[in-house]
Structure formats: C-alpha cells, structure tokens
Amino acid sequence: MPSLPAFSAHDCHFLRRYENSRIAFDRIPAEGQAYLRDIRTRLQSLARIAADDYHGKLTMTDFVSALYPGSRATSKYWAGIHSKQPGDERTSKSFQLQLAVVIMPEGFEICFYRGAGKSLAAPTDKLAGAEPKLTAVQSALANLRVQQIARIERTLQPYWFFRKHGMNPNPRQEFSTLTQWLDYAASDAGARASISMFIGEDELENNKIDVSAMFLEAVRLFEPLFEAVYGAAVENGSPPTEWLEPSGIVEASIDEPPLRDLKAICDDFATGLREANLVLGTHHDENVKAFVASLTTKRFLILTGLSGSGKTQLALRFGDWLGIDRVRVTPVRPDWTGAEALFGYEDALQPMRDGARAWHVPEALEFMLRAANDPDKPYLLILDEMNLAHVERYFADFLSGMETLQPCLPNLERYDDGLYRISPGTEPRLPMPANLFVVGTVNIDETTYLFSPKVLDRANTIDFKVRTEDLQLDYQKPGPCKPGSNAMIRGFLAISTDERYHVDHPAPKQAEFAHGLRRVHRILAEHNLEFGHRVFYEATRFSAMFAAAGHMNPHAALDRQIMHKVLPRLHGSRRKLELALCSLAAECLDPESVELDAMSSRFDPLAPMAGPVRMPLSFDKIQRMVRALRMNQFTSFSE
The missing domain is CATH 3.30.930.20 (Protein of unknown function DUF1054)
Structure with a gap:
C-alpha cells in the first residue's frame, strides 16, 4: 500500500x-x-x-x-x-x-x-x-x-x-x-x-x-x-x-476462534511496532512481551518516565493493533477533582424524559459504555498525563469497580434527542466492562502529583528510559501500527479475562519465582515496607503470562515484577529507605557467584561490582534511587 x-x-x-x-x-x-x-x-x-x-x-x-x-x-x-x-x-x-x-x-x-x-x-x-x-x-x-x-x-x-x-x-x-x-x-x-x-x-x-x-x-x-x-x-x-x-x-x-497464543500475539505486535518506526530500545522484543504480559495480568497499566520517551506512542500503537475504532485518548486535566470527570453527572439543565434526568457524559464514559455494549472486543482507554490531577480523587471509583467487580458505571441509554439517561426499570449501575483496558501515562515534574501505594498496588508500572545507544541518526516519527488479526485480538481478550490462566498454564519454574518473591517480601518486612496478597497474586500471574509470551527465565520475570510492583511503592527519606534498598540491591546479584547476605545492609550498590548481576533492571533502578537518596536525602521511583 x-x-x-x-x-x-x-x-x-x-x-x-x-x-x-x-x-x-x-x-x-x-x-x-x-x-x-x-x-x-x-x-x-x-x-x-x-x-x-x-x-x-x-x-x-x-x-x-x-x-x-x-x-x-x-x-x-x-x-x-x-x-x-x-x-x-x-x-x-x-x-x-x-x-x-x-x-x-x-x-x-x-x-x-x-x-x-x-x-x-x-x-x-x-x-x-x-x-x-x-x-x-x-x-x-x-x-x-x-x-x-x-x-x-x-x-x-x-x-x-x-x-x-x-x-x-x-x-x-x-x-x-x-x-x-x-x-x-x-x-x-x-x-x-x-x-x-x-x-x-x-x-x-x-x-x-x-x-x-x-x-x-x-x-x-x-x-x-x-x-x-x-x-x-x-x-x-x-x-x-x-x-x-x-x-x-x-x-x-467474529466467529473465528481466538488464538490463545501469547507468544504469537507479542511477536506480531513487536513486528508491527518496528514497521511503524517505534522500537523500544535494544531489548525491543522483551519490552513488548513485558507490556503485553502486564496488560493480560491486570487491565490497568501505568507508563512512567522521561517526557518524549515513547510512552503515549506505545499505548497508541497498541490501540492501532487492537483496532483504531476501539481506542480513546483522554487528556487528564488539573481540575479533575472527583469521579464526575470520568463518570459524568446528572445534568439538571437538560429536559427530563420518562421521569429520568439527562446525564452529562464525558468522552471517557461514552467510550466505557461502548465497551460495555460490545463485550466480545477489547477496548483501550488511554489517560494521558494521568497525574496532572490527584489520581485518588478522580480515579477511586474506577479502581474500586475494577477491583471489587461491583456495579459503578452509570447504565445509560442514548435517547432520540441525543442525550443519555438512565432508563426507568433498569439497574442504575453496570459493572466495569471486563473488555476495557486502561493505560495511564505519567510524567514527573513540579506540576504533577505522586501516586499513593493503593493505586500502584493495583497496576503494573513500566518505567521508560532513553539510553544513549537508543538515539539513532535515522530516527523516523512513528506511524500507525498494522492491526492484529481477529483471532489474535480475540485471543488477547480471552487470555486477559481468564482468571485461572496462571493456574492452568503456570510458568515452568513458578516455584522458583515464588521463592524469590518471598525473599523480597522478607527483606521489605524487616523495614515495614512489605507488600500484601494482591501484589503476590498478580506477580505470580505475571510470571505465567511472561512465560507464555516466550520468556521462560524466572529471574527475568522477578526482575520485571520488582521493577513493576515493588520499587514504585518506595518513596521517602534516607533514614526510611537506604537499608531496604541496599538489601534489595544485594538480592539482585547472583548468589552462586557472589557470597552476600541479602538481608545485610552492609552491601553498597554504588561500590564496584565483584560479580554478575542476576536482575539488571532492578539493580540499575536501585542504584539510581540510592544515588538520589544520598544526594537529596529523599528518593522515589519516579524521576
């Protein structure tokens, strides 16, 4: 073409x-x-x-x-x-x-x-x-x-x-x-x-x-x-x-059977990104697998990092892959102070019909209602600059609905005058659609807000960095990504909504992954920073998805989950975090090559390394956090 x-x-x-x-x-x-x-x-x-x-x-x-x-x-x-x-x-x-x-x-x-x-x-x-x-x-x-x-x-x-x-x-x-x-x-x-x-x-x-x-x-x-x-x-x-x-x-x-092959899905999307001139660094394929596995693990994903590093482009291109008519970008505004920013409100200035008030419907709600009415296809809502407003204020109802599966979405019908109303005789609220995926992009500066642990607990957080070797002279502006096949798109949705997928398709070395995650929990518990059942469950599910995507190494999956689920929760003073970060850094090394007690705070992650690093992504991030901690007496995951 x-x-x-x-x-x-x-x-x-x-x-x-x-x-x-x-x-x-x-x-x-x-x-x-x-x-x-x-x-x-x-x-x-x-x-x-x-x-x-x-x-x-x-x-x-x-x-x-x-x-x-x-x-x-x-x-x-x-x-x-x-x-x-x-x-x-x-x-x-x-x-x-x-x-x-x-x-x-x-x-x-x-x-x-x-x-x-x-x-x-x-x-x-x-x-x-x-x-x-x-x-x-x-x-x-x-x-x-x-x-x-x-x-x-x-x-x-x-x-x-x-x-x-x-x-x-x-x-x-x-x-x-x-x-x-x-x-x-x-x-x-x-x-x-x-x-x-x-x-x-x-x-x-x-x-x-x-x-x-x-x-x-x-x-x-x-x-x-x-x-x-x-x-x-x-x-x-x-x-x-x-x-x-x-x-x-x-x-x-529409009746074509779904292709429940996560590796084929990831490979197809990775190829589509390359053809669209969007390459996710030197580890492009692995990064794509982490992105797709994160979305199949939990339908809420946060992309954070440097402005201009490709966060929104990646989300948009995945929307292209799902189908351009099933993606919506909603820029978050600083004046979003309540749930009405996403869920709308009754509009008393519009005429009533059948005893029902008209409803002011923001574009995000309109998109969610469309997803609810089309349950056989995945829909992607992109919340751009998600932390320009206090996330807990406008997103709490959404998070609660996604977590508890309780009805929270206004059950609206469009009348012939073009206005939405809750029809008499129907349930006033709908559960959050299982086919709705949400990706939030985050930049950190003096105009934005940090996320609380209760938000970060409910998402995978992927950090974007632009390395020097990623800067190419022949760079071209990304274009649209070719759409996936119907079988692949339906397969992606089927895997995402299968609550037992990680039970029926466990990672080959799931026990080894779980053992490593428990060690991380033990380290954090020593400093009153431990995570709960939700993080352990979702991390275990991610390891199964990551393996299904073609990455069988349990240490690579654990590395990703420390980056996606553990480190984003850590922010605070040097007195609070330094010992915990040093112990986590020691856990990132290969214990067979380096004799270190991961529970010891004597390890200095900024000192010259005596052996190989088993979990390089987490170790590199911890080094940056410790460096910031010692310079500023404070650190956070978002830089």
Whole structure:
C-alpha cells in the first residue's frame, strides 16, 4: 500500500480564511493557491488508496471535489469512493451511496452518505440512467433486515452519528437506531442522509488522530453495506439475508476462534511496532512481551518516565493493533477533582424524559459504555498525563469497580434527542466492562502529583528510559501500527479475562519465582515496607503470562515484577529507605557467584561490582534511587 497522506489541524486553520468568502480563486496569493491544491491532492490520494484497498466483490472508484467551484475559493473539500458497476460510466455519483472524508474549518468528517439524487453538473443522458438505479438502491436499503444490524450498530455508536444531512459540522444524533436511519435513507426524503464521524480541531492538535487511517478503517466498516446494497439491488434485485457476510471483514470473522497464543500475539505486535518506526530500545522484543504480559495480568497499566520517551506512542500503537475504532485518548486535566470527570453527572439543565434526568457524559464514559455494549472486543482507554490531577480523587471509583467487580458505571441509554439517561426499570449501575483496558501515562515534574501505594498496588508500572545507544541518526516519527488479526485480538481478550490462566498454564519454574518473591517480601518486612496478597497474586500471574509470551527465565520475570510492583511503592527519606534498598540491591546479584547476605545492609550498590548481576533492571533502578537518596536525602521511583 502507498504511504498514507497526513492531515493536521493546520489544514482546518487555513480553510478558515475562506469561510463565507466570495473571493475569486485567482485573487488568492500563489502560496495560498498551492496550499489549497495540496489539500485537494492529499484528499484525492487518500480516496484512490481507499478504492484500491477495497476488499469486497464490488469495484470502487474515487472522486474529489472541485478546486474552486464557480471560480471562487471554498472552505470545504472532500473526496471519497463509490461503487462502479457496468453501465455506471454514465451515472453521476450524486445517485450513489458514497463514503467520503470532508475537511472544513471545524475539523474533519468521515461520512457514509446517500447522494443528493440530483446533479447540476451531470448531463441529461447521465441523469436518465441514474434515477432507476437510485430507486433500486432505495429499495435495497428499505429491505435490509435486522439479522446482524445490532452488531454493527454497537460498533457505530457513540462515535458515528445517524444524520439527515451529511457534510455538516454539527455532530448530533438525529436517529436513535441504525434501523431508523435505514428507513429514512430509503425514503424519497432521505437524500444526503449520512452516518458521520467528526474529528474536531482539538483532537487533531495533539497529533493523536490519524485521519487517513480512520478513513481506511471506515471503508472496512461500511464495506458490508456497499456489498449488500449494490450486490443485491443492482445485480439481482433482492438483498441477501446475511448482509454482513460478503466482505468477511467486519462481522463474518467474529466467529473465528481466538488464538490463545501469547507468544504469537507479542511477536506480531513487536513486528508491527518496528514497521511503524517505534522500537523500544535494544531489548525491543522483551519490552513488548513485558507490556503485553502486564496488560493480560491486570487491565490497568501505568507508563512512567522521561517526557518524549515513547510512552503515549506505545499505548497508541497498541490501540492501532487492537483496532483504531476501539481506542480513546483522554487528556487528564488539573481540575479533575472527583469521579464526575470520568463518570459524568446528572445534568439538571437538560429536559427530563420518562421521569429520568439527562446525564452529562464525558468522552471517557461514552467510550466505557461502548465497551460495555460490545463485550466480545477489547477496548483501550488511554489517560494521558494521568497525574496532572490527584489520581485518588478522580480515579477511586474506577479502581474500586475494577477491583471489587461491583456495579459503578452509570447504565445509560442514548435517547432520540441525543442525550443519555438512565432508563426507568433498569439497574442504575453496570459493572466495569471486563473488555476495557486502561493505560495511564505519567510524567514527573513540579506540576504533577505522586501516586499513593493503593493505586500502584493495583497496576503494573513500566518505567521508560532513553539510553544513549537508543538515539539513532535515522530516527523516523512513528506511524500507525498494522492491526492484529481477529483471532489474535480475540485471543488477547480471552487470555486477559481468564482468571485461572496462571493456574492452568503456570510458568515452568513458578516455584522458583515464588521463592524469590518471598525473599523480597522478607527483606521489605524487616523495614515495614512489605507488600500484601494482591501484589503476590498478580506477580505470580505475571510470571505465567511472561512465560507464555516466550520468556521462560524466572529471574527475568522477578526482575520485571520488582521493577513493576515493588520499587514504585518506595518513596521517602534516607533514614526510611537506604537499608531496604541496599538489601534489595544485594538480592539482585547472583548468589552462586557472589557470597552476600541479602538481608545485610552492609552491601553498597554504588561500590564496584565483584560479580554478575542476576536482575539488571532492578539493580540499575536501585542504584539510581540510592544515588538520589544520598544526594537529596529523599528518593522515589519516579524521576
């Protein structure tokens, strides 16, 4: 596949100059004309790639809007694809179903769109042949039935809006179900009806959204509708019953058995990261295994370390691998002071319906509700800059719900006015979805807050460092990661939700790992810093996952768990921590090569080494913590 064109918020900013403008195109300065041509060229390139990449039985062709309609500048450009069947050479696209991407001052819209049914540009002979085909399309839309509509509808909501008119920057729901939209689109009034997704400037500003990748994902999503309507209405006049099956991409593969092979999953994701220009240091494969094993151990993961070290990029690329429509980045704000930042609240300013108040739904809650309604697929919520606010204040309800499995999520339903409410007669709360994974990124500076042990106990914490040898001259900015296969994605979810996986698939040397972890506990207990049952259980589960991912060494698993679960809990004064850290450092050495009493505080981790290090990651981190302790009389895991 050719390289995908890139789009940014600057494109929208530039088009704002010509919003409601009547300026002639030839009056625009040369550099402005060049930029507008470039926008149109990029859109056309994306549409051609999408048409060539279409996997269904139909032949698709691309289109792009005029550079200067009526010789005047415009603030809106679009491009897309539609079906090209025998005889369509004389049919205007205005009489077709289209999938388009629109760029406008407010942002981008991706829309599955029923043509207007009229064209000022098309000659009369084109229109004469088009109208019967449009009638056939309307008939096919009207006769699509509900065998699998609910499945695709779960995928569409809440990010796709059922609209009466597309190419409109006002995102609001005008139909509550896909069935209602299909009925409207099949009617004579349904010209320009659309199913639309909006990507605002704010999402583009932080480079978290790849418009081109999302458009190609939309091609996959709406491919079954194209196949059903044109494969049935145009060719033989009767729509198929299993209308989502022809492409075999969106829902036909849902019954494919999950691949419960964690090593294959890790290898596939590691390869995808390399191809996306994101390499996790000299131990790339091992780091990927630790990342995936951590998420399958516990659905909450913290990524901490140096700003610009790749934390958010790794989380985003894993979202790509899971499926770009099942990842959401939510920047944490300093004013998040309570659970309503994630779970919303009753909005008394909105009208009541059926005795139920409307609910203010933040994007994180909307995403969690979508995960709850689509339990067969994994969803990834990324909380960016998680410690800009006190985590315990806004995240306590979430942590409690994940730990206790008690209902905590508002059980909301979207009404036909586009507002969410708790429906009368239903349970007001839902359990936290088992298919929801949360990754929080953390930077440490004077504007952020440290985590408490009760938060760190409930997560694996991966520390990111950029080593000198990792700085490469040929570095390229990371791009999208190729998605995993359906079998692998479902396998990842199946392993993650299997509470007995570590019991049924223990690590080959699980007893040796447990013995080492007990020694660590004994060292910490001497200084009143010990961990509890939860850490021991989750560390044991991690060792099984790490072994299943292909890393059988129990000392490597223990090294990771000291780094992920033990050291992040340690912060405080020199008097409190120095003896414990020195004893832990001694435990990191090879006892067969160096005679050391790990319980002795006489060992100095900063002195020259007399033998090999058995757990290098933990030992290196302890050295840094001890060095900071002696310089500042205080240390913490986060630097």
